[in-house]
Amino acid sequence: MKLRFPTATIAAVTFFASLAAGMTSPVLAEETASPTIVTNLRATPMVPANAPVRFAPPAEVVQTLSVVPAELTAADDSVTDSTTDFSTLDAAVAAQSAAIDDEELNCLAVSIYFESKGEPLAGQLAVADVILNRTTSGRFPSSVCSVVKQPGQFSFVKGGRLPDIDTSRRAWKTAVAVARVATKDLWQSPAKNALYFHARHVSPNWGKARVASVGNHIFYR
Incomplete structure (x- = not known):
């Protein structure tokens, strides 16, 4: 015996299935293009591999180099x-x-x-x-x-x-x-x-x- 579904019931099922498919698709797209990933990439400075590395000397070294003996600066x-x-x-x-x-x-x-x-x-x-x-x-x-x-x-x-x-x-x-x-x-x-x-x-x-x-x-x- 054939089961016959009312046309209205079939249309309702089709409508809700389409609605469910349409709701999931935009969410996935938004998560895939998340701005967080882009922001993190921009916040991290890119340093070339061959860039020279500069180290600041300790404060006590700078102070020592800046001191000129008085006997060399005195006018004689x-x-x-x-x-x-x-x-x-x-x-x-x-x-x-x-x-x-x-x-x-x-x-x-x-x-x-x-x-x-x-x-x-x-x-x-x-x-x-x-x-x-x-x-x-x-x-x-x-x-x-x-x-x-x-x-x-x-x-x-x-x-x-x-x-x-x-x-x-x-x-x-x-x-x-x-x-x-x-x-x-x-x-x-x-x-x-x-x-x-x-x-x-x-x-x-x-x-x-x-x-x-x-x-x-x-x-x-």
Whole structure:
């Protein structure tokens, strides 16, 4: 015997089956394209395999490298002057200050000025070195001013007094700079160990060992 279902019943069953199929399909699609997966991928930075790895040094290492010893940062003119190498005497003289801040320096500069202004720098330095050599020779006074003011040694000294000088003159500034070079021993003396000198136009017949002839002077020891 054939079972006959009402047409309305068949239609209802078909409707609910279709409805069930349509509800499950969108849910699966939404879960498959979940934004969580995309978000997680974007949140994680991608580093190339060959990218260099950089490590920050510990804080104590940075602090140690940042500390500079005080003895290297302190301004010390004596160290700078004694370790500076000059290619020429002109460069050594040009690097010096023309200010007078010491009586001994003043006496030496005055001597250079009156005895050798207008001479080549080498000649002025040789005159300065003669005076400095005397202070350590044991045969003359031990200070520059005493050597310069010693009676009968330098004709520009009158009654133990140094003459006044126009300190604005270029020759004076050069004399001061040469005096500094000689005092700091920044350039080798062209008349090493000399203790005496005289102008070329005189012949004192001293009978001393001749050391050098520089500019308008002849030097002896």
